[in-house]
Amino acid sequence: MPDRLRPAPYPISPGGHFRGMLEVDLNTVLTDPALNSCYPCRYLPGIDSSPFTYRQTFFSFRMTDRHFNLRLLLAALLWCALVGLSFAWNLYQAHVQRQTLAIETARSFFEQILITRSWNARHEGVYARVTPDTQPNPYLKVPNRDLRCSEDLCLTLINPAFMTRQIAGIAQHRNGVQFHITSLKPIRPENEPTPWEAEALRQFEQGLAEKGEIFGERYRYMAPLYTENACLKCHKEQGYEKGDVRGGISVTLPHIARIPFVELTVSHLAIGLGGLLILLVMGHLLEVYHRQLREQANIDALTGVSNRRYFTGHLEQEWRRGRRGQQPLTLILCDIDHFKAYNDTFGHPAGDQCLRQVAQALQGKLGRGGDFCARYGGEEFALVLPNTSGSELQTFAEELRQIVISLNIPHPSNAGGVVTISLGVATDEGSCPGAETLIQHADRALYLAKQKGRNRVEIHPA
Numbered sequence: 001m002p003d004r005l006r007p008a009p010y011p012i013s014p015g016g017h018f019r020g021m022l023e024v025d026l027n028t029v030l031t032d033p034a035l036n037s038c039y040p041c042r043y044l045p046g047i048d049s050s051p052f053t054y055r056q057t058f059f060s061f062r063m064t065d066r067h068f069n070l071r072l073l074l075a076a077l078l079w080c081a082l083v084g085l086s087f088a089w090n091l092y093q094a095h096v097q098r099q100t101l102a103i104e105t106a107r108s109f110f111e112q113i114l115i116t117r118s119w120n121a122r123h124e125g126v127y128a129r130v131t132p133d134t135q136p137n138p139y140l141k142v143p144n145r146d147l148r149c150s151e152d153l154c155l156t157l158i159n160p161a162f163m164t165r166q167i168a169g170i171a172q173h174r175n176g177v178q179f180h181i182t183s184l185k186p187i188r189p190e191n192e193p194t195p196w197e198a199e200a201l202r203q204f205e206q207g208l209a210e211k212g213e214i215f216g217e218r219y220r221y222m223a224p225l226y227t228e229n230a231c232l233k234c235h236k237e238q239g240y241e242k243g244d245v246r247g248g249i250s251v252t253l254p255h256i257a258r259i260p261f262v263e264l265t266v267s268h269l270a271i272g273l274g275g276l277l278i279l280l281v282m283g284h285l286l287e288v289y290h291r292q293l294r295e296q297a298n299i300d301a302l303t304g305v306s307n308r309r310y311f312t313g314h315l316e317q318e319w320r321r322g323r324r325g326q327q328p329l330t331l332i333l334c335d336i337d338h339f340k341a342y343n344d345t346f347g348h349p350a351g352d353q354c355l356r357q358v359a360q361a362l363q364g365k366l367g368r369g370g371d372f373c374a375r376y377g378g379e380e381f382a383l384v385l386p387n388t389s390g391s392e393l394q395t396f397a398e399e400l401r402q403i404v405i406s407l408n409i410p411h412p413s414n415a416g417g418v419v420t421i422s423l424g425v426a427t428d429e430g431s432c433p434g435a436e437t438l439i440q441h442a443d444r445a446l447y448l449a450k451q452k453g454r455n456r457v458e459i460h461p462a
């Protein structure tokens with residue numbers, strides 16, 4: 001096995017690189033050719049690979065992913081916050097609507113009672129037959145309260161208060177709605193206010209127009225009754241004057257619309273989780289497409305090896321890396337012999353296929369992660385071999401030449417009858433002022449190989 005392909009001794013020494021877990025890993029990777037090949041970033045086009053920038057690359061690559069994941073996390077959090085806000089807003093709206101519906105229903109009941117009472121008051125009370133349910137009102141002290149019309153017909157006067165009590169009884173029986181006519185100075189003891197009603201009546205005297213509140217599943221509402229001229233007939237002796245708050249009627253609704261808490265929770269959970277799922281799937285797809293795009297930007301579409309853009313950027317980085325680490329760097333330029341003639345003989349599509357085969361064969365020969373093969377020009381390929389030099393290079397280059405011959409692609413214009421390549425090899429062991437010079441050296445060697453008859457390896461003198 002050539003030296004360059006043999007794993008170097010593992011360089012971890014206690015105290016050597018143990019400045020941090022990450023640095024140990026990176027330094028190990030940087031100094032160990034065998035481990036270099038394990039380092040996944042080397043396989044990713046567009047990833048910087050010089051020692052110093054290697055570390056940067058590692059971080060920046062990871063950071064890119066981390067940034068992406070952070071953004072995804074932020075988007076997910078934002079989505080959760082939006083769904084949470086929507087849930088809170090809907091809950092609040094349901095509560096407001098429930099309150100509005102309850103107060104409007106109660107007001108409507110109250111208004112109905114007022115209209116009925118007004119009708120009664122307009123007639124200064126109405127007479128009704130005395131029955132077991134409608135007995136003369138002992139608290140109504142007016143002349144002609146009871147009238148006997150015949151042997152079996154007795155009438156009694158129903159004033160607005162009496163009428164309200166009777167309607168309240170019917171309403172409670174029919175749908176559970178309770179009316180209570182009450183006053184702070186009731187004539188009838190049963191009209192004594194409850195503590196809540198007494199508090200409301202006092203507030204009405206202070207100017208409050210109405211009062212309502214939810215308690216449990218029920219809603220209670222109360223509004224004042226103002227003294228009118230017709231009322232003074234019965235209530236003057238209590239000291240009321242026109243316009244005074246004489247009492248009030250409370251309306252209790254047995255059921256009010258419930259808040260759809262379960263429905264809101266379930267729907268928002270479904271929307272939230274659905275959105276999160278879509279976000280995750282879209283995020284994953286975006287990440288995959290983004291990676292593919294990054295990779296494709298550095299790949300030659302025809303041959304599948306790295307393109308010129310990748311080569312130019314990465315040769316420079318490898319050169320700097322080699323210089324810093326005092327490691328040699330080798331560049332091999334390979335050119336298919338008489339390729340114009342091949343195209344002319346078999347046509348362009350066959351020429352493309354030949355390029356693909358040669359490129360893949362060359363790339364397949366590279367064993368280490370640090371090496372890479374790029375399409376340098378039309379039918380020209382460049383192989384970059386970091387940390388490589390010495391006599392083994394000649395052998396390696398010969399192997400490359402042989403592997404193309406062994407593809408056995410017919411080429412009548414070539415001496416051997418098959419497609420061959422010429423190779424120019426140059427190594428920088430510290431003498432080249434830049435990567436450009438290394439290219440010039442390899443190019444000169446390639447030119448020499450062509451001059452000397454093609455299908456051969458020429459090594460630029462160190």
Ligand SMILES: Nc1nc2c(ncn2[C@@H]2O[C@H](COP(=O)(O)OP(=O)(O)OP(=O)(O)O)[C@@H](O)[C@H]2O)c(=O)[nH]1
Nearest residue numbers: 335336337338339340341343348349351352378379
């Ligand atoms: N089929 C195909 N041909 C290409 C492609 N790129 C360049 N070529 C051809 O490669 C040929 C290169 O010809 P030359 O530069 O004259 O070199 P050559 O015929 O190989 O001769 P030597 O290099 O001197 O051995 C030209 O005919 C180009 O059209 C490509 O993507 N596909």
